[in-house]
Amino acid sequence: MTARSDLNLRPGRKRRLSTRVAGLLLAITLGFPSSQAESLQPERLDRAIEAAQQQLTGAQLESGFFDYDFDFLRGKPTGKSNIVRQAGTAYALGEAYAHQRTAELREPLRKAVAALAGKSIPVDRGELISFNGKRSGIKGGATALALLAELYYYRNSGDGRFAQQREVWLQGLLGLRRPGAGFLRAPDLTEESHYYNGEVWLALAFYNATFESARLERQLRDIDRAMMAAYGKEPHIGFFHWGAMAAERRFRDTGREELKRFAQSQAENYLSGLRPKRSLNANTCYSLEGMIPALSLTGPEDALYQPLESRIEWEMRKIMTFQIQPGQTQLDLGDGILLTSPDLAAFGGAFIANRKTPLTRIDYTQHCLSAIIKYRKWRASETGL
Numbered sequence: 001m002t003a004r005s006d007l008n009l010r011p012g013r014k015r016r017l018s019t020r021v022a023g024l025l026l027a028i029t030l031g032f033p034s035s036q037a038e039s040l041q042p043e044r045l046d047r048a049i050e051a052a053q054q055q056l057t058g059a060q061l062e063s064g065f066f067d068y069d070f071d072f073l074r075g076k077p078t079g080k081s082n083i084v085r086q087a088g089t090a091y092a093l094g095e096a097y098a099h100q101r102t103a104e105l106r107e108p109l110r111k112a113v114a115a116l117a118g119k120s121i122p123v124d125r126g127e128l129i130s131f132n133g134k135r136s137g138i139k140g141g142a143t144a145l146a147l148l149a150e151l152y153y154y155r156n157s158g159d160g161r162f163a164q165q166r167e168v169w170l171q172g173l174l175g176l177r178r179p180g181a182g183f184l185r186a187p188d189l190t191e192e193s194h195y196y197n198g199e200v201w202l203a204l205a206f207y208n209a210t211f212e213s214a215r216l217e218r219q220l221r222d223i224d225r226a227m228m229a230a231y232g233k234e235p236h237i238g239f240f241h242w243g244a245m246a247a248e249r250r251f252r253d254t255g256r257e258e259l260k261r262f263a264q265s266q267a268e269n270y271l272s273g274l275r276p277k278r279s280l281n282a283n284t285c286y287s288l289e290g291m292i293p294a295l296s297l298t299g300p301e302d303a304l305y306q307p308l309e310s311r312i313e314w315e316m317r318k319i320m321t322f323q324i325q326p327g328q329t330q331l332d333l334g335d336g337i338l339l340t341s342p343d344l345a346a347f348g349g350a351f352i353a354n355r356k357t358p359l360t361r362i363d364y365t366q367h368c369l370s371a372i373i374k375y376r377k378w379r380a381s382e383t384g385l
Contacts, residue, residue, distance in 0.1 A: 083139055
């Protein structure tokens with residue numbers, strides 16, 4: 001495929017940055033909802049969820065993994081991939097499968113879990129995922145997200161074919177634990193990852209919610225204390241959304257008030273310290289994954305409720321405009337620049353990186369699909385719609 005970029009600077013008109021492929025040049029306007037209110041109506045949310053699901057399942061390769069990204073300015077993928085984001089995409093499909101339980105999602109989810117299982121290597125008493133098949137390539141976060149995807153598959157299909165894989169992933173993750181602290185990035189490293197700490201905590205919490213292991217519960221109580229102590233004192237943007245989800249899960253399973261307060265404090269820290277300023281350009285779906293669970297634990301009488309709900313509503317309306325619409329061939333990059341590319345039409349349902357970067361990647365769609373499902377469920381619990 002060849003591509004050519006032009007800049008048209010005619011007075012009185014927007015600059016038009018065009019990618020021409022085989023002489024074909026189509027243009028339609030960006031798929032903004034007709035009103036801000038419409039963007040968050042249940043029907044609009046359901047369409048967004050369905051489109052994102054279809055885009056991800058359509059991007060699945062024969063291997064079970066997913067086409068990773070596409071740069072619309074260059075007219076081709078970057079050629080990169082990331083096993084943690086591949087596992088995260090499987091996790092998002094699992095959440096979607098739990099939300100709808102459709103046959104169209106079951107098989108892609110099974111294939112993704114099988115692909116991740118094929119990248120697992122033995123480590124002590126368990127297994128961890130490595131894209132290159134070596135200890136040097138182990139990613140604890142990828143294993144945690146793969147375990148979450150498998151748990152969603154098992155809970156909603158009843159298919160126990162991955163039971164043994166599930167158990168060795170569990171043991172592999174537990175083997176990364178530092179007593180009284182978090183989790184190593186990998187067995188041969190000495191440092192932790194803020195992202196992985198939240199992801200592993202959530203995976204272990206979800207496993208225990210599924211199987212109610214007394215032994216794991218004892219370990220989780222120690223993990224709960226370590227996570228709350230570390231990130232209550234020093235919040236981190238990489239931990240925030242995963243940690244809030246894990247704390248909400250643990251609160252609903254145990255009823256321990258300190259877990260609810262921790263989830264709320266993480267959201268409060270996000271609003272006041274981590275990301276106090278709103279950004280029209282940034283894709284912030286990850287933040288919604290943390291804010292919405294915290295809001296679900298917060299009542300209207302709480303001081304946190306109004307500012308948190310307001311921020312969620314604002315972020316939701318924004319990110320709904322980041323989704324590529326079916327048949328769309330044009331992106332407004334701001335500053336009077338329009339990118340026109342027929343390649344866009346093949347990515348209906350995907351989410352872009354931000355308003356300035358005409359790039360889609362599986363993790364942007366993963367986080368946005370998860371965020372919209374969470375918002376849809378929370379809003380339904382509030383309104384019954």
